[in-house]
Amino acid sequence: MAMLEVKDLRVAYGKIEAVKGISFEVEEGQVVTLIGTNGAGKTTTLRTISGLLRPSSGAIYFEGKRLDQVPAHKIVTLGVAQSPEGRRIFPRMTVEENLMLGAFSRTDHGAFTEDLDRVFELFPILQERRAQPAGTFSGGEQQMLAMGRAMMSRPRLLLLDEPSMGLSPLMMKRIMSTVKTLQEQGTTVLLVEQNANAALKLADRGYVLEVGSIVLSGTGRELLASDDVRKAYLGEG
Amino acid sequence: MSSSVSNPGSHRAERDPRSWRDRLAAGSPDSPDAPAQLNRAFVIGLVGVALLVASAFMSWTYNPALLGNVTLYGNPGTVQIYLLVMALMALFLLLIRKGPLSRLGRHLGRQTGLRALGIGITLYLVIAVGASIALTDDAMLGALDPGVYVGILGGLLVAAAGHLLPTHKAVGERHQRFPAWLEILVVVLLVALALAAAAYGLGIGDPALFVAFLAFVAVIAAGLARGGFFDWLSIVVGHHRTVLLLATFAAAFAFPLTQNGSDANMSIATSVLIFAATAMGLNIVVGLAGLLDLGYIAFLGAGAYVGAMLSESAFATIDWKPPFIIVALIGALFAALLGLIIGSPTLRVSGDYLAIVTLAFGEIFRLTMFNLDGNNGPDLTHGPNGIPAIPELNFFGFDFGATHAFFGVPITRFANYYFLLLLLIGFIILVFTRLNNSRIGRGWIAIREDEKAAEAMGVNVFGLKILAFAGGAFLAGLAGTVKAHQDVSVTPDQYQFLESAFLLAAVVLGGMGTVGGVLLGAVILKLLPEKLRFFADYRLLLFGLLLVLMMRFRPEGLVANRRRQLEFHDDDEALADEVEAIHTEKVT
Ligand SMILES: Nc1ncnc2c1ncn2[C@@H]1O[C@H](COP(=O)(O)OP(=O)(O)OP(=O)(O)O)[C@@H](O)[C@H]1O
Ligand SMILES: [Mg+2]
Numbered sequence: 116m117a118m119l120e121v122k123d124l125r126v127a128y129g130k131i132e133a134v135k136g137i138s139f140e141v142e143e144g145q146v147v148t149l150i151g152t153n154g155a156g157k158t159t160t161l162r163t164i165s166g167l168l169r170p171s172s173g174a175i176y177f178e179g180k181r182l183d184q185v186p187a188h189k190i191v192t193l194g195v196a197q198s199p200e201g202r203r204i205f206p207r208m209t210v211e212e213n214l215m216l217g218a219f220s221r222t223d224h225g226a227f228t229e230d231l232d233r234v235f236e237l238f239p240i241l242q243e244r245r246a247q248p249a250g251t252f253s254g255g256e257q258q259m260l261a262m263g264r265a266m267m268s269r270p271r272l273l274l275l276d277e278p279s280m281g282l283s284p285l286m287m288k289r290i291m292s293t294v295k296t297l298q299e300q301g302t303t304v305l306l307v308e309q310n311a312n313a314a315l316k317l318a319d320r321g322y323v324l325e326v327g328s329i330v331l332s333g334t335g336r337e338l339l340a341s342d343d344v345r346k347a348y349l350g351e352g
Numbered sequence: 353m354s355s356s357v358s359n360p361g362s363h364r365a366e367r368d369p370r371s372w373r374d375r376l377a378a379g380s381p382d383s384p385d386a387p388a389q390l391n392r393a394f395v396i397g398l399v400g401v402a403l404l405v406a407s408a409f410m411s412w413t414y415n416p417a418l419l420g421n422v423t424l425y426g427n428p429g430t431v432q433i434y435l436l437v438m439a440l441m442a443l444f445l446l447l448i449r450k451g452p453l454s455r456l457g458r459h460l461g462r463q464t465g466l467r468a469l470g471i472g473i474t475l476y477l478v479i480a481v482g483a484s485i486a487l488t489d490d491a492m493l494g495a496l497d498p499g500v501y502v503g504i505l506g507g508l509l510v511a512a513a514g515h516l517l518p519t520h521k522a523v524g525e526r527h528q529r530f531p532a533w534l535e536i537l538v539v540v541l542l543v544a545l546a547l548a549a550a551a552y553g554l555g556i557g558d559p560a561l562f563v564a565f566l567a568f569v570a571v572i573a574a575g576l577a578r579g580g581f582f583d584w585l586s587i588v589v590g591h592h593r594t595v596l597l598l599a600t601f602a603a604a605f606a607f608p609l610t611q612n613g614s615d616a617n618m619s620i621a622t623s624v625l626i627f628a629a630t631a632m633g634l635n636i637v638v639g640l641a642g643l644l645d646l647g648y649i650a651f652l653g654a655g656a657y658v659g660a661m662l663s664e665s666a667f668a669t670i671d672w673k674p675p676f677i678i679v680a681l682i683g684a685l686f687a688a689l690l691g692l693i694i695g696s697p698t699l700r701v702s703g704d705y706l707a708i709v710t711l712a713f714g715e716i717f718r719l720t721m722f723n724l725d726g727n728n729g730p731d732l733t734h735g736p737n738g739i740p741a742i743p744e745l746n747f748f749g750f751d752f753g754a755t756h757a758f759f760g761v762p763i764t765r766f767a768n769y770y771f772l773l774l775l776l777i778g779f780i781i782l783v784f785t786r787l788n789n790s791r792i793g794r795g796w797i798a799i800r801e802d803e804k805a806a807e808a809m810g811v812n813v814f815g816l817k818i819l820a821f822a823g824g825a826f827l828a829g830l831a832g833t834v835k836a837h838q839d840v841s842v843t844p845d846q847y848q849f850l851e852s853a854f855l856l857a858a859v860v861l862g863g864m865g866t867v868g869g870v871l872l873g874a875v876i877l878k879l880l881p882e883k884l885r886f887f888a889d890y891r892l893l894l895f896g897l898l899l900v901l902m903m904r905f906r907p908e909g910l911v912a913n914r915r916r917q918l919e920f921h922d923d924d925e926a927l928a929d930e931v932e933a934i935h936t937e938k939v940t
Contacts, residue, residue, distance in 0.1 A: 197808045206801065208798075216806070216809050219791065
């Protein structure tokens with residue numbers, strides 16, 4: 116059984132259906148990516164998994180447990196963390212306070228410093244700037260903070276919503292290689308990206324979302340090679 | 353701890369936070385003044401101070417009824433002594449970069465301080481004389497003597513001197529530390545001074561003199577604030593919070609002893625304390641959880657009505673008379689229950705609804721109390737007449753209505769309630785700080801900053817909001833049960849919307865989310881109207897004016913939480929550095 120199973124998921128904003136019955140799976144230990152153009156429903160899907168939105172029908176299972184009726188704060192405790200679209204770090208909190216909030220759902224205080232060290236190892240800059248109000252950070256630094264913050268809850272499944280948004284190519288590479296590192300350290304990642312090239316190179320599996328439906332799926336390599344994907348998302352042909 | 357400030361290679365060094373004027377005016381904080389400009393400003397300042405001193409020794413008016421008699425030459429009256437003190441302060445600021453004082457001067461903002469002081473002194477004269485004329489029927493502008501004009505000119509010259517002086521904003525140097533004992537001494541002395549000033553101010557009978565005293569205090573405070581003293585003080589206080597808290601409580605406990613058995617001020621003081629206790633409760637709701645509650649007074653009312661209905665009063669409507677401890681608990685729980693009932697549907701939707709719903713709830717509560725008179729429903733509250741004749745509290749034989757002797761000093765009825773309320777405030781402050789420094793407090797900050805992100809981080813947004821809302825209601829209900837006994841009667845009109853508005857104003861003006869600020873705001877907002885009764889109908893107008901001025905010049909409130917300040921001044925780099933410094937100190 117896959118770690119995350121999404122079955123025939125439908126999500127609507129009022130009368131407008133943004134996700135129109137999609138199904139996909141994320142196996143433990145994999146990096147799986149959801150790619151698609153603006154408004155395809157990627158963020159909607161992620162927010163539904165983490166409990167911030169409720170589906171109108173369908174089901175979500177995480178490690179066999181049904182998620183779609185569980186409140187958001189409980190889902191974090193179950194081991195699913197999110198780095199949201201647009202980072203949404205807490206601007207007037209210091210870096211360290213942001214990280215503390217990432218660990219909000221955890222009550223085992225002893226492990227906090229350990230996790231902090233782990234995050235600082237991934238992103239040494241956060242350690243240097245630990246006392247700085249996060250709102251003064253650059254976009255790339257904020258992205259690192261958002262990812263570090265999500266890692267503070269020790270998730271088994273990490274949901275990343277467009278981590279490369281607005282970043283320089285160099286910083287984007289840096290973020291992508293961190294995703295790889297996280298995978299090697301045992302975290303499963305569901306990665307939403309518009310940068311299909313970078314995401315598919317990294318991903319074990321990919322799904323292509325178009326106006327609320329999955330139109331293509333396959334391994335990262337297959338999708339990279341597919342003509343449709345190359346035309347639509349890689350600006351070729 | 354100023355390392356981040358002095359580090360030129362810091363990542364934020366490329367943006368210069370200073371205004372063009374400051375950059376033109378000064379190089380490094382320690383560079384000597386440019387001689388020509390300095391001398392001109394200096395001379396103007398000295399002349400200004402000289403004029404102020406002269407004014408203090410001149411006659412201000414030939415009408416001895418004005419301002420407690422300032423008709424004499426060579427013999428300064430009270431308001432003229434205030435002027436002398438302010439003139440000396442101006443002189444001090446003028447001289448702080450000369451000779452032996454220059455070591456201090458590096459830490460103070462001479463330019464801004466002098467300017468504020470000069471403008472303040474001018475306004476002081478205008479306000480004092482104006483109030484006196486307005487409050488004395490037979491006086492006219494023609495009754496003024498040259499002394500007033502000399503003083504106004506002096507004030508303007510001091511302001512001009514401040515304006516012309518080069519800036520020396522010694523950023524970072526504010527973190528200068530002194531030996532701990534000295535800092536503690538400063539804190540304790542300031543608290544003692546505040547107590548003395550409060551006792552002195554309360555003792556002033558003549559309204560015009562009281563206004564003059566207020567203006568005097570305001571000018572000194574403005575001069576100290578703009579001179580950078582309060583910045584330094586806030587850092588010192590940050591290091592000695594417990595000292596400040598203990599000293600303040602000691603001073604507050606000592607206050608009744610200074611009143612010598614007189615009830616005149618003690619009755620005001622107890623109502624101030626009730627108000628302050630309630631404001632502190634609201635501070636949890638508004639300041640910590642960021643929930644706008646416009647009907648908070650209803651929770652105080654709920655507690656008060658429970659206290660009255662279960663009391664031994666002959667007019668009490670419920671025939672069950674448990675001891676006060678039980679009543680207090682029931683009152684608090686009842687208020688909390690009301691909080692849950694209005695909170696649970698509203699707190700799920702976004703913030704704006706809460707303001708509207710609480711506003712409506714406040715009025716519904718008052719109207720319900722007004723109408724439960726036996727004609728429109730069960731007779732629970734006696735409608736508009738309320739429940740009178742609530743007996744005094746009695747703890748284990750200690751009668752709150754009687755005067756007790758404490759080492760020979762008489763402690764009157766009001767003083768008894770005063771002490772009880774102090775304990776209550778202490779309890780509420782304890783709850784406040786414990787919550788604020790806990791995981792829950794961190795969750796509230798996150799909710800204030802970005803509710804959706806907080807939810808994604810695993811913060812139980814709804815749970816924490818309802819906890820703040822119902823918890824705040826609980827504390828107000830608790831205070832209400834005491835208030836019922838202290839007021840002797842409970843009527844619906846004590847709990848109208850205006851009271852909620854005043855409570856909110858105390859929280860906002862004082863400084864949301866701070867203990868000291870909200871206490872200060874509550875004291876000011878409750879005390880001033882009591883002492884300014886002669887302004888009668890103009891009080892609300894003055895209050896509105898005060899609100900507008902505060903929102904324009906200091907939206908973060910009198911005492912600002914650093915993080916809050918950042919919310920209002922997002923691009924203030926020095927402030928960001930300070931937050932950083934405070935954080936570093938906390939961690940290391
Ligand atoms: N809060 C909302 N209310 C109404 N409609 C919404 C809301 N959020 C998203 N939508 C709509 O739902 C659809 C899917 O949006 P979503 O944000 O999931 O897209 P996305 O794939 O993440 O796009 P992008 O790559 O631009 O982030 C869009 O048509 C969008 O307009
Ligand atoms: Mg999106």
